[in-house]
Amino acid sequence: MSETLTPPRATTRSEPRADSKPMAVLLVLALSTFAVVVMQSMVMPILSGLAASLDVTLADVSWVVTVNMLSAAVFTPLLGSLGDSVGRKRIIMVTLALVTLGSVLVAVSHSMAVVLLGRALQGTGFAVMPLAIGIVRSLFPPERVPSSLALLSALTGIGAGAGLLISGLLVKAGVSAQGMFWISGAVTALGLVGTAVFIRLPERARAFRVDVLGLLTLGGGLVCLVLGINRGPSWGWDSGRVLGLFAGALVLLAAWVVVEQRVRQPLIDIGMMRTPVVLGTNITAFLTGAGMFGAFVLVIQFVQTPSRFGYGFGSDALGAGLTLLPLTAGTLVAAAAASLLIKRIGPKWPLLIGTVVATATFGFLLGWHDAHWHFSLATGLLGLGLGLAFGAIPTLLNSGVSPEQTSVANSVNQTLRSIGGSIGTAIATAVLAADTVPGLPLPELDAYSTAFAVCGGICVLAVIAAALLPYRHRTPA
Template sequence: MADTTTAPTRTAAPFAALLLAVLSFSLMQTMVVPALPDLQREFGASPTGISWVLSSFLLTASVATALLGRLGDMFGKRRVLLASLGVFALGTLLAALSDSLGLLIAARAVQGVGSAAFPLAFGIVRDRFPRERVPVAIGLISSTFGVGFGVGLVLPGPIVDALDWRWIFWFGLLVIVLGIAAVAAFVREAPVAAPGRIDWAGVVLLTGGVVALLLAISRGASWGWTSGAVIGLFGTAAVLLTVFARVENTVREPLIDLELLRRPAVLTSHLSAFVIGFGMYGAFTLVPSLAQTPSAVGYGFDASVTEAGLFLAPMAAAMLIAGPLSGRIGAAFGWKLPLVLACLVGVAGFVVYAIAHDSAWAMYTGSAVLGIGVGFAFAALANLVVDAVDRSRTGEATGINTVLRTVGGSLGAQIAASIVAAEAVPGTRVPAESGYTTAFVMSAIALGVAALAALAGPGTLGRRGRAGAPAPAGREAPAR
């Protein structure tokens, strides 16, 4: 139960600690991306080999998010958060000390365990904060994901130029250690928990299914989408996830309560998360790539790694403002409104990218507009789930939502990259400008579809009614 007598000053330190914890993870998702060329040269790796530095992180993160979110519901969110951050710190230390590509890939896989910071932080906020402050707090935590993602593309350039790639991980380790210390010092364990046994069969089946799915998505472009390996992985994922669903419907204490996922508000949020991830994640990789294109081919801005990252800076800044604002709008009018607005604003951002990417200022403007959409979306999605489930299922439900957003984002990013790489400027290996335009239009269409999905969900776009209003202090809102 939330402590309704807690004053804002008494929640400031715990909230700052949670923000630091989730920031440490979101930074490390992308800080390695600008350093990939340096890593490839140092280890003499192929493009496929070096891409595992990203893929290994993604695979373990997708599984850890759902599993550790559920474990937090069962055994205490603070306890599991500290354990997750501890493993995350260990992986980061191993990455900083890596002297081979294999060790670095393994270290990145260990780092992925830190993904549990998001669902666990959402659960802690719901358990420990006054009810009226929960929507805005969740909005700001959600925005931190995008902010860290964007900043993680900007910071490595100066770090690598001045030092070397290992200092990316030393810097990340410092932030993680500060996050661990802050959580240990200021965050208390909540009494709300759902004791039970771990569904190990569910863990194995979910892990295998998600890993096979993401491996197929991440390798599709390089192996060939119609290759036997990729088709086999998709088939394996389908079989394992189908068996997982059957098992979860029969065990007494499932890893994931499938009945929970069938609730209209939760289902709408999960479907929207997948489509929004598909549409939005392409911008994180396409915009820096477009900015670094030499203008001699007819487009691009001759940007350095550092300058290319700055094209996403307006997005990160806008997210920081949009997340809490989305929380306030959702608390007053219901979460359907900010989710629909998020998708429509995102469409506008990608339209700017598509029709005006020959102007640096237009690209900055598009990034700012899209940042508003991303901030609104992440905050609305998290609050939709939190508002629709019991406290004892918060980590589980928000973890699944994050996984679906990640899977959608991985698929969208791979398809966008394939579209861009499909045609080159004659006489060069530089992608043709039309590829970027097509990819941006695809993302705009995806967000339009997400808007329709959000509109089809439960709730209205007007002021929250009796059923949608926050429950009285000390009582749980009815599940929808």
């Protein structure tokens, strides 16, 4: 079941332009990617402010996070596939326009429905990074591709920590919760203008058939999965709604695999997904996301706990953001190191080393969590792991797919990484909720030790997956 879009001209791929300036292009793509990632994490500390502004409960306002994640799950693979087919510059401009519009809607509206629509539009922004990777691969000189991809991919970790810090700073400066979205909208609008001006990539679309049935089964399955994970803590993991969502996800995703193997032009090529290096990289990314991003909720909640309860440091939103500042520095350093390692020994070793460093981070937290600086040091180590692992992933994926499949392959990986992060966060939250202080909704100190061990165990699985990755580096002649 499909509908055909008929573009004016058809070809198989675009030709790079020699007059594009790589540094300007990379700056525009990095700015756009960073703005989108920051936008997703900066909303966490301002949920209470949004609830007050919209005159809704905290339970209701939590849907601004859920809707954003659902939109990202559905649109990231779709926009990645469209970018490979009808032009990555075109689709990234459309995406940035939608994100900017979403920011404006959130900033100006006092209607919960309109705000949720704006957050759904912002969720499309998760496709920016995979589209940017495709642009870099098709436009940059080969020797500059690994370092540029390492930086773009590392921005996922940098932005997640920076978003909390920026949000805390803006709150201290007196910026309202909705006012922050004017700032994020201005930055993505700047990225949109920069994309139009500096990225000179004359793309000619090829004939593209919209795989409607594949889109419906994949989108429906991902919505059920992400909604079940996100709402599990509030609805109850054993509730009929959550179990029904997981069952629906299983059925729809299984149906999607069957559909994609039967249509002429699938939304996502299952054969590509089964390529050993692509499959191994995706498994590693999923496990790494689950382990590493589980650390965010643990660190933030621990340092914000008032010290009178026997642990914690009573930090506010800004203090929690400053605790994650070493993560940003560590990720930047590791991304630069990853690009050098990729050139010398290939991308598999940075990925493996990154997962080992992440595992060591949780081992450190198991033994040392009595002082605030312990957590600052741990987030720095986690940043090193993020930068090395995520910096190597695009190069690994690109080694297993054709240039025409670059964006869709990285979109699937981005989606799996995000779902893994959601699962890791849900697991960490569930472990903390299972052992609370009597009479208080506050975890016991031992619950954190258990959660550190569980997240570290997930990272051990990521180490194993990275070690088994079937990739052999060939040094260029």
